[in-house]
Amino acid sequence: MAWAASATSLADEVTCPICQGTLREPVTIDCGHNFCRSCLTRYCEIPGPDLGEPPNCPLCKDPFHPGSLRPNWQLANVVENIERLQLVSALGSEEEGVCQEHGEKIYYFCEDDEMQLCVECREAGAHRAHTLRFLQDAAAPYREQIEKCLKCLRKEREEIQEIQSREKKRIQVLLTQVSTKRQQVISEFARLTQFLEDQQSILLAQLESLDGDILKQQDEFDSLVAGEICRFSALIEELEEKKERPAGELLTDIRSTLIRCERRKCRKPAAVSPELGQRIRDLPKQALPLQREVKLFLEKLCFELDYEPAHISLDPQTSHPKLLLSEDHQRAQFSYKWQNSPDSPQRFDRATCVLAHNGFSEGRHTWVVSVDLAHGGSCTVGVVSEDVPRKGELRLRPEEGVWAVRLAWGFVSALDAFPIRLALEEPPQQVRVSLDYEVGWVTFANAVTHEPIYTFTASFTRKVFPFFGLWGRRSSFSLGS
Template sequence: MASAASVTSLADEVNCPICQGTLREPVTIDCGHNFCRGCLTRYCEIPGPDPEEALTCPLCKEPFRPGNFRPNWQLASVVENIERLKLVSPPGSDEEDVCQEHGEKIYFFCEDDEAQLCVVCREAWEHRAHTVRFLEDAAGPYREQIQKCLECLRKEREEIQRIQSRENERIQVLLCQVATKRQKVIFEFAHLCQFLEEQQSILLAQLEKLDGDILKQQDDFDVLVSEELCRFSNLISELEEKNRRPARELLTDIRSTLIRCETRKCRKPEAVSPELGQRIRDFPQQAIPLQREMKMFLEKLCFELDYEPADISLDPQTSHPKLLLSEDQRRAQFSYKWQNSPDNPQRFDRATCVLAHGGFTEGRHTWLVKVDLAHGGSCTVGVVSEDVARKGELRLRPEEGVWAVRLAWGFVSALGSFPTRLALGEQPRQVRVSLDYEVGWVTFVNAVSQEPIYTFTASFTQKVFPFFGLWGRGSSFSVSS
């Protein structure tokens, strides 16, 4: 049987020069070259630059007559036989299955030399002491090793794909965080620009008033000085005239003239009054609010960029039955009517409290609590440890895993080992709660005035949850980032 290489070589000899494929219905033209009938017909139909010019062979450029196609039946038979040989020759039955040295079919594999051997090679002196096996027998263990490698590689690929998916999700989260920080920077700087423009207008107006007051006092000073100069000039002129007169006229009323001149006191006017001078010296004090606002702005901006806004929602599985939660689980209202809530280990049964979903085991997080105590009552906000008591009495202090402050009508208390009433500039109605898990800080700030309320220092060892307590008819709170 012809080898695959010889079949391929013959197939190359019966290719059409136009389509480069095997000849189909081969025809011969005047010069003796062969082409597919269809290829040559289409070639003849292509219009040339000169319609009267004779067609030329695509290979040798010899003229030929379009209608003078001669079928080459012998060549067609050769093409058919070659196609049949190509179908009969199985894959792999090429020269690679034959020993290049002896021309015999390869049956064996030498484990020591990793060489494929024919019968003659097998009997050669250099392979007699080696481990030689049939090809399929030798391939079996290697197939098993390949299968094990494939399993390991597939597992590693799956792990990489999981890492890729996880990191892509993390990248999206980071992109969202960057977008949030960008919006915060834009908002805070816009607020700062507005404040600076207002402060600039105020300071410039005050400087303008100082300018006006200085110019007014300058005018008053000029008038007073002119009057004094005029009076003294008149007295000087009178005395000079008196001094030029004869003795009899000079002595006339001399004493009254001298007394009038000597008792004339010179008023020493001031161009700028002490009060105006003090106002000018005190002007830098007008920039103190600006300095204070800039300090607060920088602190707030650093804080906003350092802490991640927490997406807080309330967990109905932990809510006391007297708390009414909104559908979006971001607002709670106190009610004396008990809700039909199934009992479970997570639910508070005596303390009218609720926890947020999720919890934290690392990082810096912040959230906003808006409190409505228009009808009295109290609201407690903070964080609690995961194992905080859900059943029975709940002592709100750090020793029990609670770090919180209580807002009541008219006062705020830090719930430490002993509750401490705090002296604040104003009653907060929006509280910013911030958690630094690694450092162990729980910070409360008036979200409107940026006045610090209280900071707890702790050492967290387990998951902590945002914590909310509520008491009093109509009292409510809502959470946001």
């Protein structure tokens, strides 16, 4: 480009002879040469061979007076304009709409090459067969595309912001739950500690009592044994003396002496009485309350660290006519015989399902479902959104507002976007369903072995209800907590 080449040529003319850079604050000396003020000042500070002589020009060696430096304002303006032109050259163009090659204003856009053209560019042979449009006409459809992209990007950004907000709330809920659980743990362990101290005192007192009774019976035993030993020692001594006497004296009252020996009664006392022995054997029973309390403590602690029990009942207004509900609405049995149930918007008409009477829109809740399946039967348990379809086909998956697992004869499946057959140690007969509404967890576990079954993660925005499905003659389920 001609003007860019001219700017480069001018830049060579405004170079400082000392630093070889662009002139900064140019000054002119007596001989007419120009230098940077700072460069020339440093040059004058260098001492020459002849002290007191004026310095010489770095180019022509003519002497000049340092005090006669004259600022060259015109040259400074030229330097500034050259730098601006160089910057424009580096960026492409100082003004929008100017052709870099010809310096003409741009009017056209080549659709084929995606290039902006001036009149001279348009007349060039390279673009004559291409589709050319005026800039405004060419920009209009691209503006529309950009607007669509912006709309999509803004929507996605809003979704990400919503996710961020929701996850922050979820984290706060979890932190609150952890804080509450911390207080529960402290409280329960303090109560257990007090109970253990009381039980320790009771057991130690019982052991102290047993210790005293054992020592008392030991003294009684020692006294009794000592008396018996003394009696037998006297009799032995009498017989030994009798045996050494002459025959006449030995035979005197011999029959009476022998009768006394034969009729002797040796008392053989026990060191510990049966009653005391029984008390010692029964001592472990005194620790049974401790064992029961520790068990209750662990169960209560685990329960309080988990969820609140939900006291739910089946809603007959939603029950499919093939489900036979108990009078207390705690049990359902599958029946091929249709019940005389009036149709209503709330009732399932194709899926053999039923909902709980009350739903949840907050909190942490848990309930137990006991399942009794006949051969070929199945039972589905979980939660559903309140707006789940009641009429027609019901698709059991999270996208339709259903978070559930299916227990069938011999296997268990998680009804996710695609059913997942689960590998469990044993098929559960009692399933614990736990709901954390704020966090968005629906957790299933074996209520007997506590083995985890499956966990769904969701974002609840509407009320959810416990959900139950049943199929198979003689199959049934019942509720618990």
